[in-house]
Amino acid sequence: MFLAAAAAGLLVAGLALALLWAPEDADQGFSQRIFYVHVPIALTAYACFAWGAWKALRLLWIRDARYDLESYTAVHMGVIFGVLTLVTGSIWAKISWGVWWTWSERQLVLFLVLFLFYCAYFMLRFSVESGPRRANLSAVYALFGVALIPVSFLAIRLAENFIHPVVFTRDGPQMSGSMLFVFSVCLAAMLALFASLYANELAGKRLDARLRELREALE
Amino acid sequence: MTTSEKYVTAAYLVVLAVVLLYVVLYAFKLARLEREVAELAELARRRKAA
Amino acid sequence: MTYFADVAALARKDLLLELRSRDTLPAMLLFVVSALVVFHFALPSDASATASTGLLWIALLFTALLGLARAFVAEREQRVLDGLVLAPCDRSAIWLAKALGVLAFLGIAELVALPAYHVFFAPVGWELVAALALADLGLAAVGTLLAAMAAASRARELLLPLLFLPLVIPVVVGGVGATVADDPGRYLAFLGLYDVIFVILSWASFEYVVSE
Numbered sequence: 069m070f071l072a073a074a075a076a077g078l079l080v081a082g083l084a085l086a087l088l089w090a091p092e093d094a095d096q097g098f099s100q101r102i103f104y105v106h107v108p109i110a111l112t113a114y115a116c117f118a119w120g121a122w123k124a125l126r127l128l129w130i131r132d133a134r135y136d137l138e139s140y141t142a143v144h145m146g147v148i149f150g151v152l153t154l155v156t157g158s159i160w161a162k163i164s165w166g167v168w169w170t171w172s173e174r175q176l177v178l179f180l181v182l183f184l185f186y187c188a189y190f191m192l193r194f195s196v197e198s199g200p201r202r203a204n205l206s207a208v209y210a211l212f213g214v215a216l217i218p219v220s221f222l223a224i225r226l227a228e229n230f231i232h233p234v235v236f237t238r239d240g241p242q243m244s245g246s247m248l249f250v251f252s253v254c255l256a257a258m259l260a261l262f263a264s265l266y267a268n269e270l271a272g273k274r275l276d277a278r279l280r281e282l283r284e285a286l287e
Numbered sequence: 288m289t290t291s292e293k294y295v296t297a298a299y300l301v302v303l304a305v306v307l308l309y310v311v312l313y314a315f316k317l318a319r320l321e322r323e324v325a326e327l328a329e330l331a332r333r334r335k336a337a
Numbered sequence: 338m339t340y341f342a343d344v345a346a347l348a349r350k351d352l353l354l355e356l357r358s359r360d361t362l363p364a365m366l367l368f369v370v371s372a373l374v375v376f377h378f379a380l381p382s383d384a385s386a387t388a389s390t391g392l393l394w395i396a397l398l399f400t401a402l403l404g405l406a407r408a409f410v411a412e413r414e415q416r417v418l419d420g421l422v423l424a425p426c427d428r429s430a431i432w433l434a435k436a437l438g439v440l441a442f443l444g445i446a447e448l449v450a451l452p453a454y455h456v457f458f459a460p461v462g463w464e465l466v467a468a469l470a471l472a473d474l475g476l477a478a479v480g481t482l483l484a485a486m487a488a489a490s491r492a493r494e495l496l497l498p499l500l501f502l503p504l505v506i507p508v509v510v511g512g513v514g515a516t517v518a519d520d521p522g523r524y525l526a527f528l529g530l531y532d533v534i535f536v537i538l539s540w541a542s543f544e545y546v547v548s549e
Contacts, residue, residue, distance in 0.1 A: 083299065099291040102298045109302070128545050152305055159298045163291050185503035192500060195492035204545040205486050209500070212479075215538055216504060219531055223507035226514055226527055265309070272316055279323050286330050 071264040078257035082108075082250070090250045099163040104250055106156040108258040109149050110175060114217070116146030116262060117182070121214040124207035136203035137277065139210055140193065141270045145262055147186050153179050174224050181220050185213060343426040347434030352441070354411060361407040362442055365400050369450040372396040373457055389458040390465075390516045394509055397443075397450060397469070398476070398502075404442045405480040406497055408435055409488035418488075422547050432481055432543035440477040447473070464525070468515035471528035472508045475535055479504055482539040485546045507531050 086104035120142030127135035157176045158168050171177060189209055196202040288296075355361055376392040412418040421431050447469055455461045480501060487497040508531060514524035 099295060102295050105299055105302055148309065152302055155301050156298045159294050163294045181503055181506055188499040188503060191496055192486065192490060195490040195496055201489060205489060208542040208545050211542065212504065212538065215534055219507050219534060222527065223510040226524060227510045275320055279320065282327055286327060
């Protein structure tokens with residue numbers, strides 16, 4: 069409850085600050101304000117995947133079955149935030165460069181790879197009987213995910229050199245103090261949103277699993 | 288509204304829409320769980336009566 | 338030392354089985370040559386040599402997939418894996434033996450594919466051979482682990498490419514980069530880094546994939 073309230077409050081504050089109060093960017097003008105939603109969401113998606121991998125590691129380590137659902141829920145949230153990153157990034161590309169997709173934007177390409185990778189995670193989960201075997205397989209795959217993130221990032225950097233030279237860059241001048249403040253509020257809002265969605269989704273998934281057990285016991 | 292303002296608004300609205308979509312899907316899930324609980328309660332009651 | 342004796346025994350079993358039944362390797366060889374021929378017709382006649390390098394990597398990736406899809410078929414059909422898991426050997430030895438088998442098949446497929454590529458498309462340089470050697474290591478390591486995962490699922494062969502392709506995008510980047518860029522060293526180093534990370538990760542996590 070507290071988390072949901074905090075998320076709601078921070079989101080409203082972040083939205084208001086980003087759209088009304090934040091200083092206009094010298095280079096990109098108004099369109100720079102998409103930064104306050106796109107980047108916090110991307111960072112939150114990484115946090116989700118890292119959290120899922122951490123829970124996966126705990127599962128393999130301690131062999132406590134409850135970590136399976138926790139890891140699954142975190143990856144589930146990560147995919148939702150990942151899709152949002154792709155969509156908002158695509159809109160930003162459209163504003164800045166007039167195209168919906170550009171292969172020179174590393175973060176976007178990385179999120180596309182991660183999106184494909186974690187969609188396969190769902191395919192894997194849905195095609196294995198539930199039980200300790202599925203928990204182990206999902207956990208190993210989630211761990212591969214966090215190893216893939218830096219390796220892919222490096223790969224995408226390297227690929228730019230031979231696919232085409234870097235023309236566009238978003239690394240403008242350093243953020244000013246007030247921009248950093250707005251950005252922090254937005255990041256906190258997204259993390260709080262993740263935490264409250266995660267708690268809800270986890271409760272729902274646990275309830276679902278308990279009900280299934282109950283049905284098996286009764287029938 | 289300039290084009291860039293339109294796109295920025297669109298980006299924020301997309302985020303809102305996805306969160307709302309999540310809430311709607313969650314509501315469906317909750318309704319299903321509620322129905323299942325009712326079914327199981329009925330099952331348990333009948334078992335007790337028998 | 339018993340660890341390596343176990344690995345050798347398991348790898349010999351796989352190779353003997355393949356020598357007797359001959360279902361995987363001939364299919365891989367035929368596939369890689371057919372794919373190269375198809376790619377010749379898919380490329381416009383004025384395409385550059387760089388484009389054909391990319392296609393070579395795609396052909397090899399799919400040949401690897403073909404071999405990997407067959408890697409655990411015998412075990413699954415005869416339920417050998419359950420027996421192997423109960424056997425008094427380290428489970429990662431099963432992975433290492435399988436990965437070595439896959440590596441050998443891939444190597445043989447490339448012994449056919451590279452001369453064919455040399456004749457059909459463009460001359461083969463040392464960078465390509467070095468990149469292939471490094472890439473094979475990573476493909477075999479990751480692929481064997483994912484093939485064991487896919488074998489445990491209902492979807493089986495259908496699932497393997499979905500799990501495999503996103504994970505090997507860095508291998509394609511490193512491989513193609515080493516072949517077409519001016520400074521192959523960076524890309525070869527990257528492939529080596531990929532191998533180190535994913536060989537260790539696959540070796541350490543295989544136990545959890547086959548046991549409960």
